[in-house]
Amino acid sequence: MQINGLIAKMHTHLNSGVVQYQLPMGDKLLNMNDLINQSISLEFNGEIVCSNCKERTNKSYSQGFCYPCCQRLARCDLCIMKPETCHHHLGTCREPQWGLNNCFNPHIVYLANSSGIKVGITRKSNIPSRWIDQGAITALPILEMNNRLKSGKIEMALKDYVNDKTNWRKMLKNEVEHTNLSTKRDDLFKTISHLIDTLSAIMLDNEALEINYPVVKYPSKISSLNFDKTPKIEGILQGIKGQYLLLDTGVLNIRKFSSYHITLIY
Secondary structure, X not given: OEEEEEEOXXXXXXXXXXXXXXXXXXXXXXXXXXXXXXXEEEEEEEEEEOOOOOOEOOOOEOOOEOHHHHHHOHHHOHHHHOHXXXXXXXXXXXXXXXXXXXXXXXXXXXXXXXXXXXXXXXXXXXXXXXXXXXOOOEEEEEEEEOOHHHHHHHHHHHOOOOEOOOOHHHHHHOXXXXXXXXXXXXXXHHHOHHHHHHOOOEEOOOOOEEOEOOEOOOOOOOOEOXXXXXXEEEEEEEEEEOOEEEEOOEEEEOHHHOOEEEEEEO
């Protein structure tokens, strides 16, 4: 069968602890789990359309935007990557109302194990999709804050004791040691107890969530595939983890190519 359209980050949800993936292609959603162990072909036809203004662009910025939109939209500002630099209170937010809607609502500080223990933050409404996108095999919410800036300050403090990055190659190889996130949480609470009180953070006592991915074979060597270099990508889909398709010919980061027009044959 053949399907084509502009792609975006895969939709995800958990079903009995296993991630279910749907790939947006135009106005359709393709169930990718059904294609595991099948031969597939994905071909980029050279068209990229900004996910905001819908104009054609020669290059995608910030995962799906044209350059003018990337410079104008608050969701593309540096503070999205570095929440501790939020500047809404200074009156300099690119989109003040967007900032109010997205940054001034409940945020979660969490621990996750994707290639080792890491700390991160996300809007409460993004759980568990944020953890899935990072390829975490376990995740644990540890603190709840009422805005993004406060959660960013907590994250910055915890970075002195735990990593804030995922080693994506180890994650895709599934070279992950199983660790007790609850024990680590309790240790970290002791180190930043004063900051927790100062920022009025709510300490959470949840159990860690276990996440399983639809993978029949993990790659032993990582070869990254790129539509800009190789417009047509083919191979047997051996699994999906994070936002990556694991093919026997290499790995493809779907999120990186948001707003690309792709033809998929299976």
